[in-house]
Amino acid sequence: MSHSELRIRLSGLALKLSKNSIPGLSSSTRDLTKLAGRRVYVTCRQSIVEENGLITALEGEAPIYPNKNISTQPIAKNSSHMVYSLEQSLATEIRSQLIESSSSISADHTPYTVSQSLYIRGTPNSAFSIPPSRRPEFSVSPLSSRSSTCPSTPRSVSPALSQAGEPPVFLSVLSKERCTRRLGEHTGCWGTLYSSGDDVTFYIETDNAEDVAVELEFYVEVPRECENVEEKKLPPVKFLGSAFFGPFSGYWGQKRSQLLSRRRTPMGDVRISFIVINPILDGPSPTLDVSYKHYWKNRGTLEIGHRGMGTYYLTKKEKDVELPAPVKENTLRSFQAAVDHGADFVEMDVQLTKDHQVVVYHDFETVITPRKKRRGELQNLSVAVKDLPYAALRELRLQHASVLSEPQSKEDLDGEDLDPVELQAFPLLRDCLQHIDPDVGFDIEIKYPMDLKVGGSEMDNFFERNLYVDTILREIFKYAGNRRILLSCFDPDTCAMLQVKQIRFPVFQLGFWPDYSDIRQQSFEILCYSAKANELLGVAVNSDELLRNPDMAEFARDLGLIVLVWGSAANDSRNMKRLKELGVRGLIYDRIQEHRQIGSISLLKSGKMSSNSLSDNQQQQDLTPPPLEKCAPADSTGHSTPSPPPLESLNDSHESGTSTPSHQNHSHQNQAISANSASVDAQDLVDALNKQLRLNPTSIEKNKCKMPLTLNN
Structure with missing residues (x-):
């Protein structure tokens, strides 16, 4: 990641109309998506602060001169400011100018064009000019004009840059068909359908979020009889209003802005949340040598020790149904x-x-337990880990913290804590x-x-996310070596950072937990949509929910x-068997x-x-010369024709994702082929490799022709 990414989230309840926008509008019916009765589309436009932008903006503007016929007068004797004449006099003056202007136009007067304006009294610099109406035009870029309508044919999915140079803004919606990152489906305004239940995220790449401003534009469909299927799917739309946000000086937060019509009159308000993801500081150089971000092998279900041997600290209520772990957790x-008990992974919290x-x-x-001033009584006090040095x-x-519900006696502090280092709490991740x-x-x-x-x-008052995630990732990169590592978090924004900042380790979204206020933790379906939108490898969910709703695994x-x-x-053996049957790839359990x-x-x-045994056997076969009577027959050129490679079976194969970790070396396949240049049947070679790697033959293009191969020693 060499640039910053600004993410704008627009929830389904973020757009509210003003009470005065429609007569009799109450606060309970301010939802535009329900009130309009038509489909609403939203799009995002990006603007970047240019160098010398103020000077450039003033260059194209014509000066506006005051009208000498309108006098100014003070409101009161002691007033410190001047205003124009009273509203009634000003309205009369403007009305008279309009009448005189319309009657003074000669018959041979040339009609004004779209680029001209009708000036009052023929004065081009008048402050009161009436712009002529414009004809609707079709947009020519993803950042189309507000007067655009939907063309009859869809546009390319890879639009060019607009005239102003702004790149198209990609988006995702927490729904099944739209959870992947893409452009808006409406090819006229490049917006996406927006309703009260949608959660829309816009992705903006930038070098500096403080120099970026965004405009959210809202469109409403035009009801009419559709002439073809395409127009029925994507109806023409009219510009409703827009809201401006920026600059984004912080790394995370919320913003509110007014929804303005074309005439810049306020119609409501729009609320967004945003997050800025910066490149990792002082991290390793990005490389594609090894990447497991979208890779998972089709092996048996992994058994993962929860906090090692399991949860050790339990409350009295929890001890009635669960047993504590035999060793202190984490x-x-x-x-x-x-x-020592054969765990494939161990789960830990950092x-x-x-x-x-x-x-x-x-x-x-x-929890720290200080002694009170009187009578030697003790008091348990909670202290945040983030507020204490190591x-x-x-x-x-x-x-x-489980001791907070239990009484603390004086004798508990008399002895020394003699636990060995390997049983001490707060071990360093590097250790x-x-x-x-x-x-x-x-x-x-x-x-x-x-948030709850x-x-x-x-x-x-926790750490800023970029600093927090960067510090942990640097520690992992420095000491991980070749260890297999999975990253996970309950916070979807932290998961997004973990996924964007590095390309080596896969990331899982933890959930779902309805006690959190984040909508992405309210249901399993939305949790999966969020993981898909963030391009994560998978999700880690509560086993109780999955057993109650087995269809969740297939979803x-x-x-x-x-x-x-x-x-x-997941601690019960019968449940373990059932979860494996449902296709669960990893069990995180206690004891x-x-x-x-x-x-x-x-x-x-x-x-x-x-795998090591297979490799050793292969090397031994390579070092053993074949018997003379079993040598391959020579062809017409005098070279021996190599046989297909030996058929070996590997323990696991590729299951999920689009990329295979590039550190895997299949050099033993090449060693089985003779060191001569020859022509072999490509189909025989493909079939042999398919059996060796357990791949689907249909996944490799079959070619019946002969192809020359250059074979190495």
Whole structure:
């Protein structure tokens, strides 16, 4: 990512009409999309602040001179400003000018053109000029004029730049058919259908968001009899109004602007939310050597240890239905224990300390227990992790937030905390990456607070998203090595940043959680639309919801999304079997020791061992010379004709995504072919490779002709 991206979100309830726009309009019926009774389209136009823009704007403007026939007078003796004459006198003067102007036009007067104006009293510099009406014109660019109407044929999906040089603005809508990034479907105004239930996002690429202004334009369809199918699908529209926003000096926020008609009269208000995604600072140079962003292998279901061995801190109510993990959660010991039981991945939660250290901890707050002034009583106090430096987190005696519901005794603070380092809370992410088995993948959940539906936020005054995400990604890039890593977050905007800022690791959207106020967390369908719009690899959802609604898994697969699950229901063996039958690709669950014995080999490690064994066998075959009687017969040119490569089977194959990680090396296939130049049957070679790689033969174009191959040693 070498540029910044500005995202403008327009929710379905963001557009409201003014009470005076329609007589008798109440506050409960201000929704334009319902009130108009016609389809409404919205489009976004981008403007960039030009160098010397003020001078350029003044160059094309003609000066306006005052009219000497209209005198000015002070309102009062002590008034400090001057105004024009009274409204009644001014109206009379203007009316007389119009009458005299119309009667003074001669019969041989040349009619004015579209580019001219009808000037009062023949004075071209008069302040009162009546512009002539313009004929509707068809637009010639994605940023069309407001007087445009819909042409009878659709335009190209790749429009050229407008005359002003503004690039087309792409958009996405949280709906099944429009959740991918694209241009607006209405080819006249390049807008998209907008209703009360839609959530529209506009994507604007820029070098500096502070120099960008956007204009949201709204159009209403013109009711008429459609002559063809295309006009019925895309009716002609009329310009309704527009709202201007900018500049965008912050990285995230909300803005409000008035909806203005063509005559610049206010008709309502429009509210938007925006986010600015900047390139990662001091990060590694972008490279396409390895990319898993849209890649998933068709292997068995991955077993992922939740916080290592599971949730350790439970409330009294939770302990009635669940057992705590045998090891403290999110510690080095917990992660290593999950590895010893054959976990494919371990899931962990990361966040930043006050001095920007990346630590592994689930809650946004921890508990410190100071002693009161009188009688030696103790008091549990919550302290945000973001407000403490890393040294304080390791040196102070801190407790989990679950103790807030339990009484604290004096004796609890008398002893020393003698836990070894591997059982201490707040381990650094770099230590986990360096000391845990590199063959085990990490499912890293980036913690970021979200607003709650009941009001407030999970954590106020948190880090700015760009700084927060950049710091975590730099830590991962530096210490990850070749480890498999998945990134995830509940916050959709943070997921978007994780996806845009790097091209190496796949990102999953966590959800859904109706307690959040964000509309993208209100249902499973909208969660999937949001993940698809952000071009994520998949979603990670609550297993309880998926078991209650099995169709959710198929819904996500139809959108091309990989499904992972988490939650208490995934801890049960029968539910695990059912979830695997539904096509779930990863189970995040607690207490892995109840399902796998210590010393078990993970699915990923067994696949690696099998691949290494195949590679060793291939190398041994290459070093062994073939018997003379089994050598390939020579052709007419005297060269031997190579045989197809040996048919080997790999453990897994490509399932999802459009790109295969480029680090995979299939050099052993080339080693099986002789080092001579020859002509071979392409179909035989394709069939052999298909069997070896377990690919669908229809996915490779079949060619029956002979083709020359240059074969290497």
